[in-house]
Amino acid sequence: MILRRPATIVATLALCLTAAAPVAAQSPAASASDAVVSADWLEQHLDDPSVRVLEVSVVPGVYDRGHIPGAVNVAWHTDLVDPVRRDIASGESIQSLLRAAGVNDDSTIVLYGDNNNWFAAWGAWVLDVYGADDVRLLDGGRVKWEADGRPLEVAPPTPAEGSFTAAEADGDLRAFLPEVLAVVEGSDQAQLVDIRGPAEFSGEIFAPEGVQELSIRAGHIPGAINVPWGQNVTEDGTFKSPDDLRALYAAVGIDGSQPIITYCRIGERASLTWFVLHRILGYDAQVYDGSWTEYGNSVGLPVENPAGTVWGGQ
Amino acid sequence: MILRRPATIVATLALCLTAAAPVAAQSPAASASDAVVSADWLEQHLDDPSVRVLEVSVVPGVYDRGHIPGAVNVAWHTDLVDPVRRDIASGESIQSLLRAAGVNDDSTIVLYGDNNNWFAAWGAWVLDVYGADDVRLLDGGRVKWEADGRPLEVAPPTPAEGSFTAAEADGDLRAFLPEVLAVVEGSDQAQLVDIRGPAEFSGEIFAPEGVQELSIRAGHIPGAINVPWGQNVTEDGTFKSPDDLRALYAAVGIDGSQPIITYCRIGERASLTWFVLHRILGYDAQVYDGSWTEYGNSVGLPVENPAGTVWGGQ
């Protein structure tokens, strides 16, 4: 086994640093090695029955034409969410989904997907909400795996039914609109992190080109700090080192001393930043999955719109 | 100028029909003649200083190239709404707007616009919310006026400053999300009227083609009754007779015996149906201006989606 990346050293270091940091993390601290697996590690554990791999890709069909051997396909828009009301899937559904994927309570779940793990991160968050113990992301996701020329397979696996039991949803990981409003109005203390691009944040555009989901108001939630999600990763799509990540957020005043709420447009990329802040850095963080499509469409809520763009139907 | 059209006869007839109608209106009763003016009536009152005409069109620029003589232009996306937060304009803004348009407290305000008076009806609702006494719609709007070959003028008028004073917003005319939710959950009694097309109502589509505003969930508010807005008007865009309107809504169980809440996608066409129910038929009705873009984007709310269409990013 050759580890090209000194993951364990980094992880150990990170752990030390975290322990040495003056902040007291409020939720259970997690080391990077707990949260992220390298492609090497995964390739070596493909046959490990305690490791279950799930693919959550945005683009339909990529799984079918080739996936990491043994990975089970998860459709984000039906399996992870309630398709009728806007909500994450129920605990019951998640339990059936994971059991069908052969997940037991003590399984290590490794998620990956296309597009920099956007929806894989969303999946990790949903699974965390329902109490899955050991949920990790494949560093670099599908893109890195393919770039490395690692093997794929086409036939879907047929895992034996698992025994996973979903817990009650953990409210500490999820923020709803009233909680966000309490922060905006100052009755609660938290830092809002907007992970959308600067043009959306400033209100210059309503949504990027080609994107359908939008609000009829431009701008961002008052007080939010803009850290586009892409800053979490390096050029090849793998996460930056915990040190770099810590420095990145410290530079904008986010050091884990206050609770954090991340949001984006519909909640998925916010999960990626949540993953970094909560799972890698061990900060107290929640995903506001209503995000801008809920907030910006809600009647009467305060908005910051520096660009002043006005909705005119286009 | 010779008017060949027997305007007074039509008006008298309309008045008689309304008076003879057998329903007892619960809110201050309004006859059609109070709420709607015919093109003939307006043409005869163009020089009447107590009548102020406002154009609220969706398409920018149509006013500039020709409008009803003396009409003042109102831009729906800046003058009637708060351009930053999603809300109707403040009472202060409406007061300045109307004063600049030469409106006094005792003025008769006639609104008209393109597209079947969609945004003119929205304007009528906003003005009613802020206590304007005598707000009417031009029957058939701009389209009918043009089809009749009636005169237009190009230069905008320069009315003397009016003395209109806006009242506090009238909550009886406007429904917010919590009130709608109370109805859905059965703690309040009201009839919800969804005025969108049947395909949107059933969840077959998220929004019509070419429309940018949408929710990431399809369907409608549980318990809502679908009466597309177009059923309120005849082929030439004028309102159906009060009797026909009363029969139309009675057929789906809406007879004014319960409060009514109307909604659409962003609130403007719902105002047209509100105008019919409240101003023409005299029923107790509110506009839920958050409408589907708020409701369908809100996290965790119950939705009815008969078609079962699932949001997949498109």
Added chain:
Amino acid sequence: MTVAVPPSDDPAQGGVVGISGPSTRVVAQRLAAGGLVAVVLVVVAGLLVGTPGQGVPAATSLAIGAALGVVFARGRFCFFCILRDLIEHRDSAPTYAILAALAVGGVGYAVVFGMFLPDPSTGRLPAQAFIGPVSWVLVAGGLCFGVGMALSGGCISALLYRMGEGYGRAPIGLLGALVGFGLGFLSWQPLYLATIVRAPEMWLPAELGYVGALVVHLGALGVLALLLMRWLPPTRPTETARPTLGAVYRRVFVWRWPALVTGALVGLIGAVAYLRVAPLGVTQQLGTLSRSVMTDAGLIGDRLNGLDAFSGCVAVVGELLVDNGWLVGAMVLGSFGVSIAGGRFRITGVTLRNGTTALLGGVLMGWGAMVALGCTVGTLLSGISAFAIAGWVFGAAVVAGVWLGIRLRLHTI
């Protein structure tokens, strides 16, 4: 520029190949003086915009009047002179200015009408356009106006622009017109009841639509243009020369502008005036003044039955100065400024004889313009441009009146 140099019609100014002319210094002085007039006009316009009760319409009227004064003066757009050239000298070239003005004006009005009244077949008339009643009173007014033109040496608009060039008879003729208006008001009531009340306001687009009316309008003008070609003088050869600033100066300020250019500009100004303020006319202010004096003197009542219901270049009740006053005043000033700039301003004296004819002619014109609801500018130009049959009828009567006047040698008295 490929625009060829038009020959001067005025040999005194250098004639066909006149390159020599006033010195550069003199020209600079003239231009400075003309520029001063322009500055005065701009300042007055600026003041008007901020004056309560005047505002943008008054300032726009001022600008339109000044433009009209310049074009009338530089193109010698004098209906009497043009008709005299045609009738007496058999030279139809200047007449093309009128035809061009009507053609361009018609196109302009069609463009504006289509905005104001999309469907002309509804029985409505477009707001304010000079579409007057057609009756024998209109014919009488036109004949009288034509004879008056011959007597006083120019129609009312010509007297206005020539006043700016120093023409001494002009103010006397205009004074006569004021008296004539008064007579018109006195005779209005019986004429109205006898005829005008039943006279139709005939408007081509009501029958033919805008496209049809425009086709008939341009067709009629085209036929006239063809008929008049036989009296066109030969074109004169032009100089071969490098274009210089001096040549530009002469073309703009000294030589008479080509008929087609003058006419097109008049038509355009008319369309813009209708679009922005009101149809072009020059008698409204005169009539208002006259009416006010008559009313104050108790000679006529507050209400002139029917008159206030017609659209036309008619007097306004209860005001002394109307937008039209700014237009008329600016016309005189515009003509004055451009005459000075071209070194053409020259005060001419008045004799008892030609002063008397000017006065009498003015009276005739005043009466005619009053009962016809406008003069050669209002009823003829603005009326025909608006596709009003009344405009053509009045125009024919005016031509007949001038022809009669010239045959009777009234213009040589």
Added chain:
Amino acid sequence: MTVAVPPSDDPAQGGVVGISGPSTRVVAQRLAAGGLVAVVLVVVAGLLVGTPGQGVPAATSLAIGAALGVVFARGRFCFFCILRDLIEHRDSAPTYAILAALAVGGVGYAVVFGMFLPDPSTGRLPAQAFIGPVSWVLVAGGLCFGVGMALSGGCISALLYRMGEGYGRAPIGLLGALVGFGLGFLSWQPLYLATIVRAPEMWLPAELGYVGALVVHLGALGVLALLLMRWLPPTRPTETARPTLGAVYRRVFVWRWPALVTGALVGLIGAVAYLRVAPLGVTQQLGTLSRSVMTDAGLIGDRLNGLDAFSGCVAVVGELLVDNGWLVGAMVLGSFGVSIAGGRFRITGVTLRNGTTALLGGVLMGWGAMVALGCTVGTLLSGISAFAIAGWVFGAAVVAGVWLGIRLRLHTI
């Protein structure tokens, strides 16, 4: 008529004193053929009025397009030809057509603006006028457009009217423009976010008022006119002759119209277009077509951020045929009709070499027109007439591009 005969610029058509020409019968046939085209246009306009979804705006666009095609063709209002005459042949005469168009257009826009938006200092912009954002992207677009003009032998509007004259490279260049538009849409998003979103929409009247803006506008054009006088060729002598119908025919249908007349008409048509339908532009239909194809192919999204919020000659979403399509089509037909009537229609073939340059030039023009929100007609003519700084910036960049193209001899490839 006192209008002097302008010399023909085309010796093949009879040259300076060309009286001899085609026989009366041939002329009659040509006029009949041209008349047929006019009849077709009138019939189509009539049908459009009654067609749901088209109506008067479509018919008006058709009429405006036909008029533009006639004027462009008869006045050779081709920006590249005009600039080549200036840069390569040191002949500034044709340039005066552009200056006249801008001067008349500016006056016309001031008249219309004053109606639409009485007070320009409120921070609002008049509806729909082409007042675009000023940024380096605009300069890049203009340069690219200018070079493309040199390569393909004419700007987009010139290709359109010359297509009506049978110019074989025109359709190829237009095809290239469609591709160029597509590339423009692909590059829009990064350019918008990088620069255009923060680029100011600078509008003179917002700072100076309408009068001030007009003074600056006409002053700038006047200075240009003075500077260009040194490259004016000597005027050529004209014939001395009785005006005949044949002479009228030649002036209207055969000889190139004088620059000032052509320019003034272009400016007028532009003002009328803005008053009645939308600012003049010829790229909206092309852009819409290109955008529709790209959207259907999934190459660009339904929404192009920012683009739909700007006023300019930009593509419309969700439609295939817009009013502008009738304008563009009628332009080709108008040019075709008038060419036939003048016996000037001539199909020219295409070689592999000049077809390739036409295509490449078209691509460059398409990209430039897309990112500049319009071409020489929309952004330059309509923009400058609307007192948009963007118009001047684009114009300067286009001139620089053409100059570069001519220096590199791209037009001779």
